Amino acid sequence: MTLFNRRKALALMGGTVAASGLAAPALASNRKIKVGALRFTSHSGNFVAYERGYFAEAGLDVEFEFFQAAQPMAVAIASGDVDYAVTAVSGGLINLAEKGAIKVIGGALSEEAGIDGQKYLISDASYQAGITSLKDLDGKTYAVTQAGSSFHYMGSKMAAAEGIDLRFTPLQKVGAIIGAMKSGQVDVWSIVPHIAKPLAKAGAWHMVGNVSDYVPDYQVTTVFTSAKNAADERGMTESFLAGFSKGVDDYAAAMIDGTADQDAMIDLIHKYVYTDRERAKAAPSIVNGTMRINKGAALNIASIKDQLAWFQSEGLVDTDISIEQLVDPSYVDMIGA
Structure with missing residues (x-):
């Protein structure tokens, strides 16, 4: 059809x-x-x-x-x-x-293009341990709400482009992911800018890439x-x-x-x-x-x-x-x- x-x-x-x-x-x-x-x-x-x-x-x-x-x-x-x-x-x-x-x-x-969008974020604990770019994340944990969520899709597309493997960790709710990122229980996540930017500014995590670079349009x-x-x-x-x-x-x-x-x-x-x-x-x-x-x-x-x-x-x-x-x-x- x-x-x-x-x-x-x-x-x-x-x-x-x-x-x-x-x-x-x-x-x-x-x-x-x-x-x-x-x-x-x-x-x-x-x-x-x-x-x-x-x-x-x-x-x-x-x-x-x-x-x-x-x-x-x-x-x-x-x-x-x-x-x-x-x-x-x-x-x-x-x-x-x-x-x-x-x-x-x-x-x-x-x-x-031209409008700020979703970000890939590395937890501060992981960043301080030397994981400072998306290429450094091979074998690391990527937070998702559920398997098969949009977070899973964004993480997988980025991993494929970077040639790395990720371990996807389902945490059910955005609030739980934020807590896990702050405490260093997971290494990386992707989220909309109004969540990403203020916590990055506060040092809770580090913005290291744009979703649009890996998933255009x-x-x-x-x-x-x-x-x-x-x-x-x-x-x-x-x-x-x-x-x-x-x-x-x-x-x-x-x-x-x-x-x-x-x-x-x-x-x-x-x-x-x-x-x-x-x-x-x-x-x-x-x-x-x-x-x-x-x-x-x-x-x-x-x-x-x-x-x-x-x-x-x-x-x-x-x-x-x-x-x-x-x-x-x-x-x-x-x-x-």
Whole structure:
């Protein structure tokens, strides 16, 4: 099956559907939905859409459910406990797609040239012991949340490029990884800049490389939903994407393009990110977390294909699963199709 871009796919599905794109009037009518999220700056598209009423304008009554890792979010989507979410592609997500439980319907966070992105970090204990570059990490421990997580993918791609072997250590939660890095229990990790930079500045670890150098144009996170919502709740799904996309536009204008008030955007994001800090202390980390979120929720399908191939090569997912089982290409534009 050939993947078409969104316009082609909608045209094939008939004029009624083709007329109901992201810019069209919302079809939802005060639908109550749950949206899964992490308390990261990179999830700000949803936060802005909620706070500025874009979800409400789209006819959606949104409630957030917060998670600490990607794979539990995928399970929550599959079970129907959560309707929509933004998260990284993981082995768990792909396996659920193969079972017909979930569909990727769009793209969110991306590594983009010229915009600061995720970092590879070496713990201070390892650094002081002489491990000062990624090439020095042969045989060392790399922290991941779970086997088959995006951290696993980023670590493996870097190791392959450097010609080294890593021992991947699953620690389940980002907080547990931070603690293990500080105490020197693991040697290396990769994470978004708003976590990497302040702790590097404090000396807890050392930034030694950029993920974009090893995984260019990486589609870090995707927008996904249940297969049922993708197939049977087209109006609600389009309404969600419409609201989300407006939130992303506002976020980009303020935090990346400099065409809107950044201070006001930081105030909004602070309601969800670094809420345990006063605004003045939270602001630098919120700014450091700024990365590109795709306009119109466009999906870099070339990156998703590469990720799927890696999961298959590692034996983390079935070799027979196809990109069509994972992605519904009819909602947004496909980059690199």
